[in-house]
Amino acid sequence: MDTRIKLKGDKVIEQIPSVKDKALRINLNENIYGTFAEIGAGQETVRHFFRSGGSSGTIAKAMSAYDKDFSDAIYGVEEDGRYVTESRLKKMLSHEVMLIENRLKRDKHPRKMFFSYANTVATIDFAKQFKGHGWVGIRYQIEPDEDYNEIIIHIRFKETDAKLQQETLGILGVNLIYGAYYKYNDPKKLLRYLYDHLEKDQLEIDTINFSGPRFANVDNRLMSLQLVKNGMTDAVMFDPNGNNILPAAILYKKNILALRGSFRPVTKVNINMYEKSLKLFLNESKVDKDNTLVIFEITLSNLRSDGEIDERDFMDRAELLCSLGQTVMISNFQEYYKVVEYFSNYTKARMGLTMGVNNLIDIFDEKYYRHLSGGILEAFGKLFYRDLKVFLYPMIGEDGEIITSENLKVHPRMKELYKFFKFNGKVVDIEDYDPHTLEVFSRDVLNMISNGKSGWEEMLPIGIAELIKKHSLFGYDPKKFLEKSH
Secondary structure, eight states: OOEEEEEETTEEEEEEEOHHHHHHHHHHOTTEEEEEEEESSOSHHHHHHHHHSOGGGTEEEEEOOOSHHHHHHHHOOOTTOOSSSHHHHHHHHHHHHHHHHHHSOTTTOTTOEEEEEEEEEEOOOTTSSOOOEEEEEEEEOSSTTSOOEEEEEEEEEOOSOHHHHHHHHHHHHHHHHHHHHHSTTOHHHHHHHTTTTOOTTTEEEEEEEEESGGGTTOOHHHHHHHHHHTTSOSEEEEOTTSOEEOHHHHHTTOEEEEEEOOOTTOOHHHHHHHHHHHHHHHTSTTOOGGGEEEEEEEEGGGGEETTEEOHHHHHHHHHHHHHTTOEEEEEOOOSHHHHHHHHHTTOOSOEEEEEEHHHHHHHTOGGGGTTSTTHHHHHHHHHHSSSEEEEEEOEEOTTSOEEOTTTOOOOGGGHHHHHHHHHTTOEEEOOSOOGGGTTOOHHHHHHHHHTTOSOOGGGSOTTHHHHHHHHTGGGOOHHHHHHHHO
């Protein structure tokens, strides 16, 4: 058997089946039977199943509706006229499953577990301006009389050659089908195994969604978190309903206002920062309210506890932000300039960053840019080369004074650089802030909750304290408060 061996030191921790062995194992399972429909990059996935042998009992049909008119005739016309979309993929999966159900009678095939694998992909263009991306998915059964499960992913190619991208897509497809049938009990492992025989510099997976009876207990936000944690992508996003969303789709040509924080939990100061900075942002020229997106961003380092990511803690923060109607982004960006670079991949419109004084002082700390050949100047060139503004929320100093952009202190070497950006209007003070929020800190609220102290409720936005109590978020234990009161 052709396998790849994964080592930890001198210890073998895992034997990874080859692509051929994975396809062959599927083919030799007499109950797995389905169709392949691949658009845009050839029939790269099904090719592995044909070549591995024994495919006659597995492949009901393989097709590539490559021509747009033929594709429309089979799957219908998309409202937006595009073909590489999640909507297109879902139509393909639904159509192919319907066909196999209608054409094969259950009384003749009582043990068959039907599946439909599909992808709709655009590989790199001739000018090499767009590297290519695609949607890949499988709808399948684990038991013949069970409803269908579904796994859908969005990918971005990193290679700069169409042939290499096709080969990468084929391997990914085999990994997905194999994982769907043999690793469905552990979605986190299934996710990691998608990169078997692939490298992170070949492919990015930036969205994934599981659904169906076998994934009834899977929270797709946690799966999104795994994508960032495993280095499969730099950022993931989900909407106020808690659904994973494709960053490229929601960020496209938008004006973006981003707030970074721990939000552990979200407090009145966070909401005051959001409301006041949004008001300033919308007053900027070329900023249309209907085309503006506000993003609450949490960095991966902000989710770590003792070196590990606390998933329950992450879900607590996500639940509260979503309940306030906010769009949430989890990123692997330590520095602000990387956030701006990321947004710039999808929009040329105006951007704003809302932050407190401490955050702005950190931005002017050279130690964060030693890995850049151009140091802090390179970082600031990336941060401010677009029409970006920082909306600065004040803080109370050690002597009780209010610190704003006018009196904050940066390192002496950074004074002139700071003055330059301040003079050019890149830093805007939030002046109509709520002074009562300046003494509210998430860490204090968290300590009060975990230690059973009272009074923390009034530091939070309306409805948030009730949610924390109802769902016992952030370690809330009503028994502690009862003990304190007695």
